[in-house]
Every structure is written in structure tokens, then in C-alpha cells.
Amino acid sequence: SRERPAGEPLRIVVHPGQYFLETTLQLTARDAGLSIEAAQPGTTTLLGGRAVTGWEPDGERFYAADLPAVRAGTWDFRFLVVNGRLCDRARLPAEDGFEHENEWTVPWMSTTGGGWKRKPTEAELTTLQYRAGDLGPWLETRNAEVTVYHMWDESLVPVKAVDHATRTITFGSPAGHPPGAFGRKKYVVWNTREGLTQPGQWYLDRARGKVVYWPRPGEDMRQATALAPTLETLISIAGDNQAKARDITVRGLTLALTNTPCKAGGFGAGHYRGAIEAANAENLTLERLEIRHVGGQGMKLQNVNGSRITGCQVHHLGACGIRISGNDTTVSGCHLHNIGLAFPSAIALSAGGRGGSGLLLTDNVIHDTPYSGITCGGDNHRIERNLIYRCMRVLHDGAAIYVSMCRKIRIARNVARDIATAGPGYGASAYYLDEQAEECLVEDNVAVDVEHPSHNHMAWNNTLRGNVFVSSGNMKLSFAKSRDYTLTDNTLVLAGELAITTPEAIIAERGNRVFRGTAPAGAEAPLEILAALPLGAAPK
Incomplete structure (x- = not known):
């Protein structure tokens, strides 16, 4: 932006329309006081790509557009929007996945314990043996990419070479874990x-x-609007250790169409960039934004303090909805859904991190995610009054709300429903306190149709109080390798069996109630759910 006297506010109003950005809009500490706003919310779109034209028939059913920059190796992309729809990428098999033949039996020692007992070799991270009949000499290595599924994350890797005699795929970059780790055998081949x-x-x-x-x-491809991404980030707000970017507002814009490279994303698909990014910033306001059809994160905010993200619609993304670390920032009234479409370890709202404190995540609606709805680390955060449903649809070892490496987090008055385990693995839960979660309070929450409403692992000195857990089948509460738990005034409503693993972790228990849906043989016994819920807590 232009130079102006220090402290003078500047307001930029963007008129309705679609604007294709050729480079990322860079904001720094010099832009303090800047506000960028849509003239009318929802009518102004910034796009990080270009139109694809010149479609011609390519065989009997397909159409193709010539892209010289792709042929020259200067343009590569993994997302395509046609007539306003984020299109599905070609994949093999058509549904679910293939099973490979790799074995990896080295024990996982936990994150706290340092990960794998033995460090994987480069060959173990870069080769996969496929089963006979799954692939063949028709596989074009310049096009093909592979997703290797692990337990709580996945790795997208390019194909470097294929030896069909030994049925071995060699990756162009290493996977995050060896194929076969955690007993997982699933993989998918893309872009053929x-x-x-x-x-x-x-x-x-x-x-x-x-x-x-x-x-x-x-x-009709002669009339269709097709768009492909060129940028990874649309707006960047960046301060540094000497001067933070501060007092910047972005309001009412729609941000769309960004790209990602082909590489493993790590836990929570955190290695990818965001459509809007901020680092070393304070007192930001991101309000009433719509972020859609982006390849990476919707928002990636690092070391952001005293800021406000409110009323945003973030949906149909390749990776996470909102990732934020820092202090004393609020994320409220946002609707996050259909995320992780390319990278299933993506988290709708990932917050905290070591060293962060005082975040408030409240009144958000989150649904249709392949992994966890909310994850959080750090100290003294509050996660309150969020509605979370249809999470954990692909991966394992996560939850509607998952916290770890944290102290004194309050999880209160949330509703989680329809969280089911996706096949064999470590499972899924509603409220999960994982490694080094300490002195946390899980209070007045509701879980409906979640067989495993509370999972606790390597956590200690935490309290579950006043929660209502409802299951039309069995129910399990688990406290693996945990200690010093207090359970008071919780209500459990279930039709099947109740299992509590490692009950010795519970040192104090009082006022808890269990309602069982039992009836004589042949008689129906609907659960009296509403009678068991606290006044005003009935989920809608």
C-alpha cells in the first residue's frame, strides 16, 4: 500500500465483481490501521488463478484444454473449478482405496516418547509394493500421484518410478510415515x-x-466457466520481531481458488499455506469472509494476538478451515464444513500450539470433516458452545474436540453428534484429552450417537462434570495411561453395554447417573433422551 503518515487510517472498499490476482497481496507493519472491505458482503471475489479456455473433444467422452505452461513445466495444479463446482480429481480405485503389501512393525512410542522406536530409512519412506492386478504398465509416472493413508494423517507424494516386475512404486518425495505403519494398508492413485x-x-x-x-x-464446455489456481496465498499479513503487523481489518470479501504443492502435509495437514495468512500480528479483524475452493488452508494465522475472527463461512477446501496460534484471540460464529477434500488429516478449526494461551473458540458450527472438528494445544483456552457433527469420516485417533499438550483448557456446553468410526483403526470419539492434557475441565457438554464419547490417553488431573452422553448402542469411556480423574454429575443414556477402560484412573466419582434402554423381549423401548438431558441442553 502507499506510504502515509503514521496513525492515519486507510479504508479500501472493493466494488462488486471477480478479481483475478497475479501475485499475493502483501500487507506489513506499515499498513497499520488499514481496512479492506467489500462494498457489499458476498459480492466481491478475489481469485488466485486463471480461466481455462479452448476446450476441445478428447476421445468420445472427454474434453481437453491445451496449457503450454503445463507442458513447459512452469504451471502445476491439483484443483479445478467448473461452473462454480470444485471438481473431483480422477482416482483409482473409484471408491475407498487399494491395499498395498508393505509391512512396518516398528513400535510407535507415542508423540511424547519420540515417535518410532527406530527411525525409518529413506527406502522405507519412499517405496510401496502394490498388489498384482491393481496397476499396470499404462501408469504414466509424470501424471500419477499417490496418497498413502496412515492412522491420523496421510501423505500425498509424486510417483517417480514404477518397477512392474517387482510391483514397486518409488515416490518422488518421502511419506510422513512408512507405508504399512500402524497396520494401515490403504492407498489411492490420483490424476490418471x-x-x-x-x-x-x-x-x-x-x-x-x-x-x-x-x-x-x-x-457445454464451449460455454462453461473453468478456473484453475496459480497462487497458494491470496492475502498475506506479516510482521516481524521488530514490528508486528497490527490493526488490520479484512471484511466481507470472498476468497477462492488457491493451489498446493505435492508433498506430505504432516499432522493436521499443517504444512500447506492459507488463502489468507498472518504471522507476527495483533489486533486483526477478519470478519464475514467466505473462503471456498482453496487447495490449502482457509486461514493460516501464526503468532497472532488479540485478534477477532467472526462470522466467516469456510468450506470446500483441500486442507484445514482455520489454523491459528497465539494469544487472546476469538474465533466465533463461523461455519466450517466440507474441509479436507484433498488432505483428509485436515482439521476444521486447529488452534493453540505450545506457548499460546487465552484463545476463545465459541458458537461455531462444524461438520463434514474427514478428521477432527476442533483441535487445541497450549494453556487456558476456552472451547464453548460449538456444534460439531459428521466428523472423523476417514481417519482415526481424533474427535469432535481433541486437545493435547495443554493445561487448563475448558471444554463447555458443546454438542457433538454423529461421530462414527470409519473402519478398523484407533477409533473416534466426541471429547478426547490426549498426551499431556492436564487440569482440563470438560463440563456441560452433550454427545449424541457417539459410542465413544470420552477418550483420555496419557492425560492427568482432569475433570468431567455435568456432561450428557447418549448412545443408541454400546458406550465406552476410556482412560488409557491416564490418572487422577474426577467424574461428577454426568448422565449416560445408552441402549447397550457400558465399558470403562482403566477405571483406576478415576480417583473421585459422585452424582453420575446411567439410564439404560432395556425392555422385555419383543417390546420396543425408545430411549427417554430428553428426560435425561439438563434443561435447555437438548440437541437440535
């Missing part, structure tokens, strides 16, 4: 012509320098 199995899918043919799309019924 053979993976186009239904209308609406696409792939980037790097070998020919074309993007190929299978139109849906009624789509």
Missing part, C-alpha cells in the same frame, strides 16, 4: 486417465500439456 470413471472428474495430463475433463450431463 484411467481414473476418470464418472462425469465431473478431471486430471492434469502433464505429459501432453493438457487438462482433461469429463463433462457432466448438460454441461
Whole structure:
């Protein structure tokens, strides 16, 4: 932005329309007091890409557009939007995944314990043996990419080479864990012509320098609007150790269309960039933004203090919705859904981190996520009055709300429902206190249709109070390797069996009630759920 006298506010109003950015908008400490606003919220869109035109038939069912920059190796992308829809990438198999033959039996010693008992070799991180019949000599290595699924995260890696005699794929970059770790065998191959199995899918043919799309019924590619990303970040707000970026507002804009590289994203898909990023900043206001169709994070905010993120719609993303670390910042009234579409370890709202304190995450609605809804670390945070449902749909060892490496976090008056385990693995829960969670309070929360409402692992001196857990089947509360728990005034409503693992972790218990849905053989016995819930806590 232009130079101006210190302290003079500046307000930029962006008129309705679509604006394609060629470079990231960079804001720094010199922009203190700046406000960037849409003239009318929801009518102004900033896009980090370009239109794709010149579609021609490519075989009987497909259309292709020639992209010289792709052929030259100067443009690569993993996301395509056609007529306002984020399109599915070509994949093999068409559903779920293949099973590979790698074995990795080295024990995991926990995060606190340093991870793997033996460090994996480069070969163990970069090779995968596929089963006979899954792949063949038709596989184009310049196009193909592989997602290797682990327990709580995954690795997206390029294919460097394939030895069909030994059925071995060699990756172009290492996976985060060895294929086969945690007993997980699943993998998916992306971006091949053979993976186009239904209308609406696409792939980037790097070998020919074309993007190929299978139109849906009624789509005319001569009239269609197709967009592909070029940028990883649209807006960057960055201070430094000498001068923080401060007092900057972004309000009412729609941010869309960003890219990600092909690399392993790590826990929570945290290695990817955000459509809007901030670092070393304070007193920011991000308000009534819509962020959609982006490849990485919606927001990635690091060391951000005293700020406010409110009323934002963040949806249909490749990775996380909002990632934030810092102190004394509020995230409220946001709607986060359909995230992790490319990277299933993505978290809708990931907050805290070591050294952070005083965050308030409240009144947010979160749903349709492949992994956890909210995760949090650090001290003295509050997670209150959030509605979270249909989480944990792909990966394991997470929850609607998951906290670890933390002290004195208050989890209160949240509702979690419809959280189910996706196949064999470490499972899913509603409220999960993991390694080094200490002196936390889980109070007045509701879990409905969650068989495992409370999971606790390597945590201590925590309290569960006044919660209502409802299951139409069995129910389990677990306290593995935990100690010094207090359970008071909790209500459990279940139709099946109740299991409590490691009950010796509970040192004080009083006022807890269990309602069982039992009836004579042949008679129906609907659960009296509302009678068991505290006044005003009934989920909608």
C-alpha cells in the first residue's frame, strides 16, 4: 500500500465483481490501521488463478484444454473449478482405496516418547509394493500421484518410478510415515486417465500439456466457466520481531481458488499455506469472509494476538478451515464444513500450539470433516458452545474436540453428534484429552450417537462434570495411561453395554447417573433422551 503518515487510517472498499490476482497481496507493519472491505458482503471475489479456455473433444467422452505452461513445466495444479463446482480429481480405485503389501512393525512410542522406536530409512519412506492386478504398465509416472493413508494423517507424494516386475512404486518425495505403519494398508492413485470413471472428474495430463475433463450431463464446455489456481496465498499479513503487523481489518470479501504443492502435509495437514495468512500480528479483524475452493488452508494465522475472527463461512477446501496460534484471540460464529477434500488429516478449526494461551473458540458450527472438528494445544483456552457433527469420516485417533499438550483448557456446553468410526483403526470419539492434557475441565457438554464419547490417553488431573452422553448402542469411556480423574454429575443414556477402560484412573466419582434402554423381549423401548438431558441442553 502507499506510504502515509503514521496513525492515519486507510479504508479500501472493493466494488462488486471477480478479481483475478497475479501475485499475493502483501500487507506489513506499515499498513497499520488499514481496512479492506467489500462494498457489499458476498459480492466481491478475489481469485488466485486463471480461466481455462479452448476446450476441445478428447476421445468420445472427454474434453481437453491445451496449457503450454503445463507442458513447459512452469504451471502445476491439483484443483479445478467448473461452473462454480470444485471438481473431483480422477482416482483409482473409484471408491475407498487399494491395499498395498508393505509391512512396518516398528513400535510407535507415542508423540511424547519420540515417535518410532527406530527411525525409518529413506527406502522405507519412499517405496510401496502394490498388489498384482491393481496397476499396470499404462501408469504414466509424470501424471500419477499417490496418497498413502496412515492412522491420523496421510501423505500425498509424486510417483517417480514404477518397477512392474517387482510391483514397486518409488515416490518422488518421502511419506510422513512408512507405508504399512500402524497396520494401515490403504492407498489411492490420483490424476490418471484411467481414473476418470464418472462425469465431473478431471486430471492434469502433464505429459501432453493438457487438462482433461469429463463433462457432466448438460454441461457445454464451449460455454462453461473453468478456473484453475496459480497462487497458494491470496492475502498475506506479516510482521516481524521488530514490528508486528497490527490493526488490520479484512471484511466481507470472498476468497477462492488457491493451489498446493505435492508433498506430505504432516499432522493436521499443517504444512500447506492459507488463502489468507498472518504471522507476527495483533489486533486483526477478519470478519464475514467466505473462503471456498482453496487447495490449502482457509486461514493460516501464526503468532497472532488479540485478534477477532467472526462470522466467516469456510468450506470446500483441500486442507484445514482455520489454523491459528497465539494469544487472546476469538474465533466465533463461523461455519466450517466440507474441509479436507484433498488432505483428509485436515482439521476444521486447529488452534493453540505450545506457548499460546487465552484463545476463545465459541458458537461455531462444524461438520463434514474427514478428521477432527476442533483441535487445541497450549494453556487456558476456552472451547464453548460449538456444534460439531459428521466428523472423523476417514481417519482415526481424533474427535469432535481433541486437545493435547495443554493445561487448563475448558471444554463447555458443546454438542457433538454423529461421530462414527470409519473402519478398523484407533477409533473416534466426541471429547478426547490426549498426551499431556492436564487440569482440563470438560463440563456441560452433550454427545449424541457417539459410542465413544470420552477418550483420555496419557492425560492427568482432569475433570468431567455435568456432561450428557447418549448412545443408541454400546458406550465406552476410556482412560488409557491416564490418572487422577474426577467424574461428577454426568448422565449416560445408552441402549447397550457400558465399558470403562482403566477405571483406576478415576480417583473421585459422585452424582453420575446411567439410564439404560432395556425392555422385555419383543417390546420396543425408545430411549427417554430428553428426560435425561439438563434443561435447555437438548440437541437440535
